Structures are given as structure tokens and as C-alpha cells.
Amino acid sequence: MVAPDGAQHKTATRSSDGPAKVTITEIAREAGVSVPTVSRVVNGRSDVSPATRAKVEDLLQRHGYRRRAPAPGARPVLLDLVFNDLDSPWAVEIIRGVEEVTHESGVGTVVSAIHNRAGSARQWMTNLRARASDGVILVTSVLEPRLHDELRRLGVPLVVIDPAGSPASEEPTIGATNWAGGMAATEYLLGLGHRRIGFIEGPSRLMCSRARLDGYRAALDVAGVPVDGELIVPGDFYHESGFTGCNQLLDLDDPPTAVFAASDQMALGAMEALRRRGLRVPEDMSVVGFDDLPEMLWASPPLTTVRQPLADMGKLAARVVLDLARSVVPTSPRVELATELVVRASTAPPRRA
Known part of the structure; x- marks a missing residue:
């Protein structure tokens, strides 16, 4: 332009x-x-x-x-x-x-x-x-x-x-209120009964990534659920790291029942990792993203996510x-x-x- x-x-x-x-x-x-x-x-x-x-x-x-x-x-x-x-x-x-x-x-x-x-x-x-x-x-x-x-x-x-x-x-x-968004998503999963909630991080150099992780930790702390470092895996906001991160969580001896990805694209990557293992969303594992990109309404199944007003x-x-x-x-x-x-x-x- x-x-x-x-x-x-x-x-x-x-x-x-x-x-x-x-x-x-x-x-x-x-x-x-x-x-x-x-x-x-x-x-x-x-x-x-x-x-x-x-x-x-x-x-x-x-x-x-x-x-x-x-x-x-x-x-x-x-x-x-x-x-x-x-x-x-x-x-x-x-x-x-x-x-x-x-x-x-x-x-x-x-x-x-x-x-x-x-x-x-x-x-x-x-x-x-x-x-x-x-x-x-x-x-x-x-x-x-x-x-x-x-x-x-x-x-x-x-x-x-x-x-x-x-x-x-x-x-x-x-x-955006990234800390509040991270806390709201984690509190929602806790309210559904999840206690082992995996978290796929965004790039640690970004303030928004660190705030989302801090919100996740705060919600667990308020609920009296110990933070398990094994359930926090690195990511970079893109599909591939969501796919890799979810596989890392699934390989744990005690895998999580839900995954909170710090971006919608990583959430889609996580859903693909579950699909390839023959696991269903949300029957076998719940997935939450962050962004609410327009296409998340058309994911299969439609994605629960934290909407940040990007436009x-x-x-x-x-x-x-x-x-x-x-x-x-x-x-x-x-x-x-x-x-x-x-x-x-x-x-x-x-x-x-």
C-alpha cells in the first residue's frame, strides 16, 4: 500500500x-x-x-x-x-x-x-x-x-x-488484559473439574506471553492446585509448536485432561496432535486457545478461546x-x-x- x-x-x-x-x-x-x-x-x-x-x-x-x-x-x-x-x-x-x-x-x-x-x-x-x-x-x-x-x-x-x-x-x-485472560481460561477449566491442565507457552520474550502464563499460575494458586512444571511446555504461537507441545504433554506418565494454549494457532496444532493419536476433543481432552481468530468458529469442534480485540x-x-x-x-x-x-x-x- x-x-x-x-x-x-x-x-x-x-x-x-x-x-x-x-x-x-x-x-x-x-x-x-x-x-x-x-x-x-x-x-x-x-x-x-x-x-x-x-x-x-x-x-x-x-x-x-x-x-x-x-x-x-x-x-x-x-x-x-x-x-x-x-x-x-x-x-x-x-x-x-x-x-x-x-x-x-x-x-x-x-x-x-x-x-x-x-x-x-x-x-x-x-x-x-x-x-x-x-x-x-x-x-x-x-x-x-x-x-x-x-x-x-x-x-x-x-x-x-x-x-x-x-x-x-x-x-x-x-x-490486552492478557493476565486476566489467562486466569479466566484456567478458572473455567478448573470449574469443569480439570485439575491437570497443560499450558503451551508463547515466546517468553513477549510481555503478553508472560502475562498469560502468570494468569494460568494465579488461577491454579487460587484454587489450591499445585503448579506442575511438567505441564508447562514451550511454544512460539504457531501451529507446529502447539502440535509438538501437546505431544510432549501426552507422553507424560500422567498426562493432563485439558490443554490451554497461549494462542489459537497452537490450540489448532494441539488438536491435530490429539487427532493423530486417535483422541477426541473434548471427550478425551479439552482444548482452550487465546485470540479468537475468526476461523476458530469453524474449527472442528469450534474452539473455546480467550478473545482479545485485535482489530x-x-x-x-x-x-x-x-x-x-x-x-x-x-x-x-x-x-x-x-x-x-x-x-x-x-x-x-x-x-x-
């Missing part, structure tokens, strides 16, 4: 807290190249040699180039929405929410995936600098501190959805970053939208207590 026609063109200037403005002519003189060559680098053109591009980009960064501040009353015209990966229906729901707001506001959206590969995030930053984006929404991704600092120097507002770690206090974040999280993040681009400060740096347990046919009382 690209910016709408008529998008304003912005030029780079020295940061307001630095020395006098540095012109493209001066950058060209220092780099020993022509002014048009520097202009091609700034505008993301491909017809520049890698060595020259690297030299010019280094000078642009060292001189603290940033976009010229928009004129009073100017509207934002372009946002960057950045994921680690785009191979998940979870990402599609976030995109749907962001796009609804940007479309209504006449703002273009650029969707990127940085894949945690070496150099990928730096290349994204180069592209962002060239297209002069008005704001960034970062989803469960981690930027190197140097790139984070570069966003600040460029004056590009940043909002984070599901931050990996504890963000800076001035950095707005959007999330609403995308909408709110877009509104906040657009406000920041207009110099409107949010009332709270951290917002959590409510989760909700959705009971369907994948859960039942255990056949054995």
Missing part, C-alpha cells in the same frame, strides 16, 4: 536540538559525490552503488537528518505498520483495524515485516527515512536501541502493540499515532483492552478427575 495521491513531499533538516541545519549540498561535498546522488539516496532510489549509499546514509545519520516539521494544521499522510512476520491471521486482524482508521483519515499505510534477520530492521529504517513516514506502529517487534534512537532523532512518533519488554515511559503502548487494538494504535503526529499527547502511555472468554464445543468436564 502506498500514500494517497497528493502526499506532501518533505525534506530533511538538522534536528532542532542540534547545531545549524546541514544541507544536502554539504552532505554531498563531505561524501565526495554529487548533489543528485545524495538526493537519490534520500529518496530511496536504487541507482546508487552500495558503497556510495552506505557512505551517504552514514553521513545523514551522523548529522541527525530529520524531516522538516510539518506546517501548522498539516495532516499526516503516511504511517508505517511493522511486524516481525506477516504469516499469521493474527497480523491480518491488526492490519484490518489500522487500515480502517487510516482509510477514514485519508492516510496511506506501508506494511513491513522485519523477520528478525540481520540488517532487515536497518534496511526498513533506511526506507522509512526515504519515504518520510509520519508515524510508526510497531507490533510485537524489537528494534535495536540505535534504531529506536534514530526514530526519536527523526521526530517520528512511535506506538507499540504488545511490547516485547518494558517500554520507555513516554512510549505509548497498546495491549480494536489496531484501531486504537492508529488513532494514537495519528494524534501524536498532530502533536496531541495521549492521556495514558499504556492502554489495555479487555479480553473475554468465549465458550464453544472444545471443552467439557474430564472423563477422569
Whole structure:
């Protein structure tokens, strides 16, 4: 997706807290190249040699180039929405929410995936600098501190959805009540009579994953059920780890009667592991997920899961970053939208207590 026609063109200037403005002519003189060559680098053109591009980009960064501040009353015209990966229906729901707001506001959206590969995030930053984006929404991704600092120097507002770690206090974040969702799902299974409840974790680097696990532990503690470390297995939110994790739980001498997976995709993987062993859901084992992706209604059986309002999280993040681009400060740096347990046919009382 690209910016709408008529998008304003912005030029780079020295940061307001630095020395006098540095012109493209001066950058060209220092780099020993022509002014048009520097202009091609700034505008993301491909017809520049890698060595020259690297030299010019280094000078642009060292001189603290940033976009010229928009004129009073100017509207934002372009946002960057950045994921680690785009191979998940979870990402599609976030995109749907962001796009609804940007479309209504006449703002273009650029969707990127940085894949945690070496150099990928730096290349994204180069592209962002060239297209002069008005704001960034970062989803469960981690930027190197140097790139984070570069966003600040460029004056590009940043909002984070599901931050990996504890963000800076001035950095707005959007999330869901993951702890409460983890506790609600586990309490529901306990209420059905389950006492051995397996848990398939999400990536431990993510705050949302740790909160879901903490909610699971808290529910067991309140019910007086000891936490059994054998029943907690690693996962990464994707189908394969749910399949592997469920098999690991089934191989225990005393397997669980229910499995709570920290994502819907892992729950589907767990259900496939049960199917391949000739076990039925929920007759032989109950399964609960987390997300409530649209297709979970059509799983076989339909999946009991914790609904987090992914599209609403995308909408709110877009509104906040657009406000920041207009110099409107949010009332709270951290917002959590409510989760909700959705009971369907994948859960039942255990056949054995």
C-alpha cells in the first residue's frame, strides 16, 4: 500500500536540538559525490552503488537528518505498520483495524515485516527515512536501541502493540488484559473439574506471553492446585509448536485432561496432535486457545478461546499515532483492552478427575 495521491513531499533538516541545519549540498561535498546522488539516496532510489549509499546514509545519520516539521494544521499522510512476520491471521486482524482508521483519515499505510534477520530492521529504517513516514506502529517487534534512537532523532512518533519488554515511559503502548485472560481460561477449566491442565507457552520474550502464563499460575494458586512444571511446555504461537507441545504433554506418565494454549494457532496444532493419536476433543481432552481468530468458529469442534480485540487494538494504535503526529499527547502511555472468554464445543468436564 502506498500514500494517497497528493502526499506532501518533505525534506530533511538538522534536528532542532542540534547545531545549524546541514544541507544536502554539504552532505554531498563531505561524501565526495554529487548533489543528485545524495538526493537519490534520500529518496530511496536504487541507482546508487552500495558503497556510495552506505557512505551517504552514514553521513545523514551522523548529522541527525530529520524531516522538516510539518506546517501548522498539516495532516499526516503516511504511517508505517511493522511486524516481525506477516504469516499469521493474527497480523491480518491488526492490519484490518489500522487500515480502517487510516482509510477514514485519508492516510496511506506501508506494511513491513522485519523477520528478525540481520540488517532487515536497518534496511526498513533506511526506507522509512526515504519515504518520510509520519508515524510508526510497531507490533510485537524489537528494534535495536540505535534504531529506536534514530526514530526519536527523526521526530517520528512511535506506538507499540504488545511490547516485547518494558517500554520507555513516554512510549505509548497498546495491549490486552492478557493476565486476566489467562486466569479466566484456567478458572473455567478448573470449574469443569480439570485439575491437570497443560499450558503451551508463547515466546517468553513477549510481555503478553508472560502475562498469560502468570494468569494460568494465579488461577491454579487460587484454587489450591499445585503448579506442575511438567505441564508447562514451550511454544512460539504457531501451529507446529502447539502440535509438538501437546505431544510432549501426552507422553507424560500422567498426562493432563485439558490443554490451554497461549494462542489459537497452537490450540489448532494441539488438536491435530490429539487427532493423530486417535483422541477426541473434548471427550478425551479439552482444548482452550487465546485470540479468537475468526476461523476458530469453524474449527472442528469450534474452539473455546480467550478473545482479545485485535482489530480494536489496531484501531486504537492508529488513532494514537495519528494524534501524536498532530502533536496531541495521549492521556495514558499504556492502554489495555479487555479480553473475554468465549465458550464453544472444545471443552467439557474430564472423563477422569
